[in-house]
Amino acid sequence: MTLNPPLEPMLAQARDAIPRPGPGGAAAELKFDGYRALLFTTDTRGGGLLVQSRHGTMLQSRFPDLVSAAGQLPSGLVLDGELVVLDENGQLSFPALQRRAATVRGAQALAAALPAHFIAFDVLQVEGRELLDEPYAARRALLEGLFVEHGLTPPWTLCPSTTDMATAEEWLNEWTRTPGIEGIVIKSLTGQYRPGVRGWTKVRRRESFEAIIGGVTGSLRRPNVLLLGRYDNTGRLRLVGKTVPLKAAAAQDVAALLTPAGPEHPWTGVRFTARWGSRVLLDPVLVAPDQVAEVSTDTAQDHGVWRHPVRFVRLRRDVPPERVPRLGHAIPPSFKGDDSI
Structure with missing residues (x-):
């Protein structure tokens, strides 16, 4: 054949x-x-x-x-x-x-x-x-x-x-x-x-990084996926990745510290797609960007954006958002996904 x-x-x-x-x-x-x-x-x-x-x-x-x-x-x-x-x-x-x-x-x-x-x-x-x-x-x-x-x-x-x-x-x-x-x-x-x-x-190969929690899918009481951001050199919070769905214990820990976002949230009105190449839009719940998460991720990035979903490791209550490393250049405002093996 x-x-x-x-x-x-x-x-x-x-x-x-x-x-x-x-x-x-x-x-x-x-x-x-x-x-x-x-x-x-x-x-x-x-x-x-x-x-x-x-x-x-x-x-x-x-x-x-x-x-x-x-x-x-x-x-x-x-x-x-x-x-x-x-x-x-x-x-x-x-x-x-x-x-x-x-x-x-x-x-x-x-x-x-x-x-x-x-x-x-x-x-x-x-x-x-x-x-x-x-x-x-x-x-x-x-x-x-x-x-x-x-x-x-x-x-x-x-x-x-x-x-x-x-x-x-x-x-x-x-x-x-x-x-x-x-x-x-x-x-x-x-x-x-x-x-x-x-x-x-x-x-x-995976490495650990810190990022700011700017939104979630699901609800404040039961967050499912975390939307993660970092500030660029202009002081604008940029989306850099999404986590895989949280396990129940991790979701409970995160939910205890989340607070609703105010009208001044930098992502207000921004649309996010589920993954690269998808037209499916997420309906996230924005949260005050005052909590930092440690995540485990692979090395695939586009301009500082993690292209594959990352894994939540733990909350970093000892790290204030302003101490999270900044992006050195502008990145696209939406997270992209994977088209590899």
């Missing part, structure tokens, strides 16, 4: 720590902060390249630099990987990727200024032969052979992989300090590729 878009990618379940490898062994790959994408080639000499997002959107018209490089690839190929973009300083940039993906108009000019790269971490079809039932170890060997045999060069990049869990731990602790790398993905060496199934494990 020949694979064609739309095709659901295999997914990963989030965990806090690297799991112990199973009997068949495991490999770890770097997790890049980009767009999950599937790549299909037809007649590559004629620019026959299709690029599908995780959710089935076709993106090739927005990335003409990838299409023009398709001649390096053989026909009948399906790759799974991460689509990333370099900014003007040569660093991986999620905002630059969003800019590239948002429009077809001017795509050629954007490609010259903000080049895209496809970081391949799996191969699902070679020369029209479907590989979903092959074990990961065999698919990885075919992927590495593909890069060697065809001498693939950027924008095609092979995702680093290791079977040494000590090396994987080092990657998680050290490599994630590099912008654009947010963690690792663990895969069973004997695992088959199962579209739509969360059969892999993703582990992101």
